[in-house]
Amino acid sequence: MNALPESADYLNALIMRTVQETNILPVSSACNVSCVFCSHHQNPPGVLAYRMPPRSVAEILDLAQWLDPQQTVVIGESATRIIEGEPLLHPEIAAILTVLRRRMPHTPLQITTNGSLLTAEIGRLLDSVRPVTVYLSLNSSDLENRRLLMRDPEPARALRGLGLLGAAGIPFEGSIVAMPELTGWEDLRQTIADLARAGTRMVRVFTPGFTRLAPDNLRFSVDFAQKLAAYLNQECRNLGVPVVLEPPLLTDLTPEVRGVISGSPGHTAGIRATDVIRRVNGCEPYSRVDAHQQLLQAQSPEVLLLRGGAEKTISLDKRTGLSAGLVFDYDFDPHQAEALKHSIRRGVGQGLVVTGTLAGALMARVLEQDIEEGHCRVLPIENRFFGGSIGCAGLLVVDDMLDALKQDRSANPNKVKRVLLPQKAFDYRGLDLTGRHYREIADALDLEVRLL
Secondary structure, X not given: OOOOOOHHHHHHHHHHHXXXXXXXXXXXXXXXXXXXXXXXXXXXXXXXXXXXXXXXXHHXXXXXXXXXXXXXXXXXXXXXXEOOOOHHHOOOHHHHHHHHHHHOOOOOEEEEEOOOOOOHHHHHHHHHOOOEEEEEEOOOOOHHHHHHHHOOOOOHHHHHHHHHHHHHOOOEEEEEEOOHHHHOHHHHHHHHHHHHHHOOOOEEEEOOOOOOOOOHHHOOOOOHHHHHHHHHHHHOOOOOOOEEEEOOOOOOOOOEOOEEOOOOHHHHHOOOOOOEEEEEOOEOOOOHHHHHHHHHHOOOXXXXXXXXXXXXXXXXXXXXOOOOOEEOOOOOOHHHHHHHHHHHHOOOOEEEEEEXXXXXXXXXXXXXXXXXXXXXXXXXXXXXXXXXOOOOHHHOOHHHHHHHHHHHHHHOOOOEEEEXXXXXXXXXXXXOOOOOEOHHHHHHHOOEXXXX
């Protein structure tokens, strides 16, 4: 069955859920550049993605009442099927930010921008709505390379904006979609160095993804992510700023520090990249995410860390709720891990946990004990619908899952009693990105199917 939602009602529901569940405030899908790596250019036919016209100030403020003022409000990103745009392109962005700040005087704001509209006037606006952090999608600090990557007709404006943020002391983090086969490896190193000199807190380097519909010049080798990780570790580790690869190549939960933000409590205390956090106030972290959360919530914690095979105890001078400034790769939230294990153990018979190929090894590590005890198996599934290099669970569709589950049943007849599907692959109505319901899998296989 193919239950396509009605566009207007469905879009409004998606917007509301985005606000309530992720604290993201959508303002517009309009964009003023056309990045060669933009995923929306390569979507196969039938993908349900939604463009949102600029919301009126009244509509946005009506949505704002559902935001959590205790959490950072994010503008310019998407966690659903709504296509994100350039928020500073909204004609009423000044009014939106000003009223948001008036309603929530102390709530941190996070604004993601491509930087092309970072004028002196916007700088003054951002300064007036602090606390605010800018996530700057720079991609290249070379004018011609930025024009090549983003089809930015005036790339110098973003570089001037980069200097403006640094000079004004507005906290910002840089991001780069790594395309060295188009721009050269040295451009990647130089862009990170330029971001560091301008005062970025950290740099996120994204491995570009491509689908089966991508042109040849936007495809990269199977081992590109490993090459990129090696380059960042060898050539970019000592540029004076934490550099994080997204998505990270993780196979374990070891809480190793990826980097330390300059001037932070962790930096002042002498914590370094590659240190492993063994204990925070005597508590052993479950994962990198857990280490970050424990440090965030602790008041002047005592930290036992492992450095070069030797343990070392360091005290941090920080308040509860203040970041320690330690940067970790994102792995697994301990509460999500416990919920996953509980869901597996409360069923009868062996469960099959479906995930994408990127998370297969890490998921197996999280469920190691349950796998050993025969409660479950992990089945990483290829994203055949999107194809190319896509390997995340959120982009799996019903056809991908059905084909893989049928093959698994042939190889392991009568072993699996339950199938646990990734919830992020489905919307609130249970529909995948092509409008098909996950119940089709239950009907076709005559198995219990649940979302995790």
